[in-house]
Each structure stands twice: as structure tokens, then as C-alpha cells.
């Protein structure tokens with residue numbers, strides 16, 4: 001039966017998240033945004049305590065069954081909560097989005113008994129009330145950005161020199177090579193400065209070229225702890241927006257990775273997994289955009305009803321009212337499309353093209369809306385006294401994260 005009412009347990013969780021966002025997450029994010037040095041930001045008491053509060057509330061384990069220590073919410077809940085978190089702070093929302101990735105993969109692939117490190121990590125993650133344990137996804141390389149979507153081109157892959165039975169030898173700039181040895185792999189290379197939570201994470205989902213004679217399908221997938229010998233990180237990236245989200249390069253210097261930690265060997269399965277991750281990721285990035293757009297819209301609407309010019313509130317000037325109307329309809333349309341994509345994901349029927357279509361709609365909307373909401377604020381809109389300038393900066397990053405708007409649109413068109 002078709003319906004748009006949220007089930008009671010999801011609606012209750014949404015309300016709890018909304019209160020937390022209003023009272024704690026939004027002020028924390030605003031403060032972190034103003035700290036000029038990223039390293040100081042991610043070691044600040046504010047950063048640590050808002051993460052601790054988020055984990056205490058179980059925001060990192062929303063849909064993990066209660067029998068396994070999670071909150072036991074239905075899978076769709078995570079999508080609804082993500083919009084709420086993003087409406088308060090898209091940087092911290094992004095952190096909380098990526099944080100469960102290693103735990104999720106351990107559950108999805110049933111890895112807990114494959115290597116003692118996985119079992120130990122899964123337990124620590126679930127019990128964590130301080131926000132210490134979290135994962136990241138390292139795929140983009142200095143020379144391989146949008147090309148992660150390109151298959152079937154012999155010259156496009158993460159590295160060119162990995163061969164089974166040899167130790168890793170670095171070649172060229174950046175790039176990660178995993179050369180197979182008996183019982184494991186040696187990983188060499190680096191991932192780009194954009195890895196979300198790359199500076200803070202204690203587990204990495206790593207895509208690395210195993211068979212460099214192949215195209216992108218010569219990529220293998222590894223789930224590894226960051227304390228393996230030879231792994232190091234760059235300084236956290238200093239950037240325009242999403243300043244509460246740490247991002248950093250990850251370097252691999254002759255890192256020994258046992259066979260058990262290669263969770264998907266090179267071959268056709270890689271593309272299947274990548275498409276699943278990208279479907280999930282683009283749906284989530286779209287919802288981050290809906291949250292930011294909604295926050296900007298709500299601020300601008302309140303301001304328009306308060307501020308008077310020309311003898312009436314600016315809301316009563318038709319052109320201002322039309323900007324708000326336009327924002328509202330774009331937010332609603334984006335959310336509905338993204339909810340459909342999220343619903344299909346929860347049904348086990350991921351739809352890559354729909355996710356790309358929904359995400360591009362939402363990312364275009366958030367960039368447009370945040371710009372227009374600054375316009376509604378007039379000169380006050382560009383002042384740091386008001387939150388809309390931050391939404392505008394955050395929005396831009398959402399049009400690049402998990403694939404640039406153009407590249408993702410092209411991929412969607414190619415799927416027609």
C-alpha cells in the first residue's frame with residue numbers, strides 16, 4: 001500500500017535527532033567551522049564531545065539489530081536521520097555517515113570470524129560511547145578521480161605494475177598497488193587528500209589495483225586497520241566547506257596485508273560492489289544536500305517574514321516569495337526521489353541510475369538554493385553572523401563528493 005507517513009519508530013527517532021541537532025550538533029558544527037587550523041578543529045574538545053554524544057545516542061549503530069547491541073531501527077531510518085543531521089551540520093553528518101563503513105562491511109560479508117581483528121573491531125565499535133572508532137573509504141587517488149567510474153579502458157586503473165607473486169614496487173606518482181605474495185599482499189602508494197574521515201579513522205575500506213594488466217576490474221578490495229606497519233596519513237585538508245569533516249591523504253609504504261583482509265579479489269565482483277557503494281553513497285550525498293537546503297530555506301523564510309523593506313515584510317515582495325517557493329519545491333522533489341532510491345536500497349534492489357538522477361537533482365538544488373537564500377538575506381547573507389554563508393560553502397562540496405555532478409550525470413545518461 002502506497003503511503004508517505006513514516007512508521008512511528010522512525011518518526012520518534014527523527015524527533016530525537018532533531019532535538020539533538022538543534023541543541024548540540026548545530027552549535028558544535030558552527031564552532032568547529034570557525035577554527036582556522038583543521039588539526040586544532042579535529043582535536044578540539046567540541047569535536048570530541050559532539051562525537052561522544054552522537055555515539056552515546058547510538059547514531060553510529062541506528063540499524064544494527066538490538067540483539068547485536070544496536071538501536072534496531074528499520075534500514076530506512078538511517079536515511080531520514082541523515083537529513084536531520086545535515087540540517088544541523090553537514091560536516092559532522094558526513095563524519096557520522098562514513099563512520100560505520102568498516103562495521104557495516106564486517107556485517108555484510110560475515111567477516112567477524114575470518115580474522116580476529118574484525119571480531120575485536122566489531123565489538124569495540126558497537127560498545128563505543130566516545131566516538132573513537134570509525135572507518136573511511138579510500139578510493140580516489142591523485143591521478144584517478146572521476147576515472148573510478150571508467151571500466152573497459154586498458155590504461156585506466158589504479159596502478160600499472162602490480163603482479164601476483166611479486167613484492168610491491170612503486171611506480172609513478174600516487175596510486176596504490178597491491179602485489180600478491182604468499183599469504184598476503186604488499187600495498188604501496190597513496191590515496192588522495194579527499195578521503196572523508198581519512199585523518200581520524202581506525203579502519204580503511206581500500207580499493208587497490210591487484211592486476212594492473214586489467215582495466216578497473218583488476219581492482220581488489222581490502223578492509224584493513226590503520227595501525228598496520230607502513231600506513232601513515234597527511235595533514236587534514238584545509239578547505240572551503242564541510243570543515244567539521246576531516247579529510248586526508250593516506251600513504252601505504254610496503255604494507256603487509258594478509259589474504260584474509262582481501263574481501264573482494266580482483267574480478268567482476270569489484271564492479272558490483274563499487275556500484276552498490278556508489279548507489280548508497282549518492283543517495284546519502286543527495287540527502288545531505290536536502291538537509292542543508294532545508295536549513296537554508298528555513299532560515300531565509302523566517303528572515304523574510306521578519307525583515308521589512310518598502311513598507312512591508314520582504315516576504316510580501318513577490319520576487320522574494322517566489323524564491324522561497326522555488327526552494328521549497330526543489331527540496332520536496334529531491335527528497336521524494338531520494339527516498340525512492342533509499343527505499344529500493346532497503347528492499348535489496350539498488351538502482352544506480354535512479355540514485356544518480358536523484359543525487360544530481362538534489363546537489364544542483366542545494367547549490368542553487370543556498371545561493372538564493374543568501375540573496376533573500378541581502379547583505380546580511382554574506383556575514384558570518386548568519387548561518388547561510390556556511391550552507392553555501394558546504395553545498396559546493398556536496399556537488400563533488402562521491403563523484404562530480406557532471407561525471408555522475410554522464411554515468412546516469414550512459415545507463416539509459
Ligand SMILES: Cc1cc2nc3c(=O)[nH]c(=O)nc-3n(C[C@H](O)[C@H](O)[C@H](O)COP(=O)(O)OP(=O)(O)OC[C@H]3O[C@@H](n4cnc5c(N)ncnc54)[C@H](O)[C@@H]3O)c2cc1C
Pocket residue numbers: 136137138139140141144145146147191194195196197242397398400401402403404405406407410
Ligand atoms: C567532500 C568530499 C568528500 C569526499 N570523500 C571521499 C572519500 O571518502 N573517499 C575517496 O576516496 N574520495 C573522496 N572524495 C573524492 C571525490 O570522490 C573526487 O573528488 C571526485 O570523484 C572527483 O575526482 P577529482 O577530484 O579527481 O576530479 P577530476 O576527476 O579530476 O575532475 C575534474 C573535472 O573534470 C570533469 N570530468 C572528469 N572526468 C570526466 C568525464 N569522463 N566526463 C566528463 N567530465 C569529466 C569532472 O566533472 C570535473 O569537473 C571526496 C570529495 C569531496 C569533495
